[in-house]
Amino acid sequence: MEELWTNNYIELVGTLGGRPEYSHKSRKDKFYIFPLEVERLSGTIDRVNVVVSENMIKNVEITDGDKIYVRGEVRSFNNKSGKGSKLVITVLVREMGFTDEPDKNTVLLTGTLCKSPTFRKTPMGREICDLMLAVNRRYERSDYLPCIAWGQTAVEASEWTVGTVVRLEGRLQSRNYIKVENGVGVEKTAYEVSIITAEKVQ
Numbered sequence: 001m002e003e004l005w006t007n008n009y010i011e012l013v014g015t016l017g018g019r020p021e022y023s024h025k026s027r028k029d030k031f032y033i034f035p036l037e038v039e040r041l042s043g044t045i046d047r048v049n050v051v052v053s054e055n056m057i058k059n060v061e062i063t064d065g066d067k068i069y070v071r072g073e074v075r076s077f078n079n080k081s082g083k084g085s086k087l088v089i090t091v092l093v094r095e096m097g098f099t100d101e102p103d104k105n106t107v108l109l110t111g112t113l114c115k116s117p118t119f120r121k122t123p124m125g126r127e128i129c130d131l132m133l134a135v136n137r138r139y140e141r142s143d144y145l146p147c148i149a150w151g152q153t154a155v156e157a158s159e160w161t162v163g164t165v166v167r168l169e170g171r172l173q174s175r176n177y178i179k180v181e182n183g184v185g186v187e188k189t190a191y192e193v194s195i196i197t198a199e200k201v202q
Contacts, residue, residue, distance in 0.1 A: 007111065008073045008135045008143065010091055010172060012048060013104035014038035016066045023051055030054040033090065036070065039103045046105060046174045047189070051075070052093040071095040074107060074135075074172060074193070076143040087144065089191035091172070105171040107193050110201065111135035112165050114144065119158035129154035133166060133193075147193040160200060168198035 017035035024031055031051050038046045050070055062068065072094040079088050111133035118130040131147040147168065149157045160166070170193045178185045 007109065008137070009071070009108045010074050011069065011071045011104060011106045012036055012038055012050075012091065012172075013067070013069045013099055013101050014048070015103075016062055016064055016068060017047060018064060020052065020057060020062070032057060036068070036091075038105045040105070040171075040173075046172065048105075048172055048174065048191075049090045050093060051090045052096065056093060056096065067099055067101075068096055069099045069101065069104070073137075074109070074143060074145055075137075076145055087146070089145070089172070105173075107170050107172050108168075109133060109135055109145065109147075109170075109193065110165070110167045111142075111145070113160055113162050116162055117158050117160055119154065127151055127154040129157040131157060131160075131166070131195075133168075145193055146191070147195055149195040149198060153195060153198055157195075157198060165201040166198055167201050168193070168195050170195040170197075 014036040017037040020032035020034040023033040031053055033049055033051050036048050036050045038048060040046065070091060070093045072092045075090050075092045077088040079086055113131060114134040115132040120128050122128060127150065129149045131149065133145045133147050134142045135145055136142055173192060173194045175190045175192065177188055177190060179188050
């Protein structure tokens with residue numbers, strides 16, 4: 001098993017939502033992408049895009065509907081092509097396999113706030129705070145990951161400033177929304193880490 005990056009860890013258990021398709025090549029390695037459908041306790045399905053190396057799946061026969069687990073890192077990519085979302089969020093797999101365990105979605109991150117928190121309330125009065133976390137990666141790179149806090153955690157997070165180091169636990173969730181393009185409503189999907197617990201490290 002490859003070493004897992006300790007400040008960026010995700011573990012998912014879910015159902016394969018489509019066959020792996022070629023994604024890109026990095027150095028000499030080819031990578032494939034597939035959707036993993038993870039059910040919340042509420043019954044809502046998060047559809048997460050998972051990226052895996054060819055070496056990891058070339059001898060594994062996975063088909064639609066298989067139950068698998070993946071462990072790895074949450075990655076971000078700034079899409080400059082003009083097509084699709086500007087910030088692309090995926091999961092880079094370090095370990096995977098078949099399982100019959102219940103669905104699971106756990107994210108552990110330690111990173112630095114790179115934008116001022118945005119605090120708001122829902123029409124029902126629930127507190128929400130949006131955060132953008134810069135999480136260091138190998139080779140002096142970083143992933144920029146949108147996170148959302150709720151309730152008292154949101155109130156506390158709203159007082160943090162740019163440069164604050166934060167440690168959190170949550171889940172990677174997908175959210176559909178409608179964006180108007182050229183006068184036509186187009187369905188889009190956004191990804192964010194929904195925070196369960198968070199603390200200021202420094």
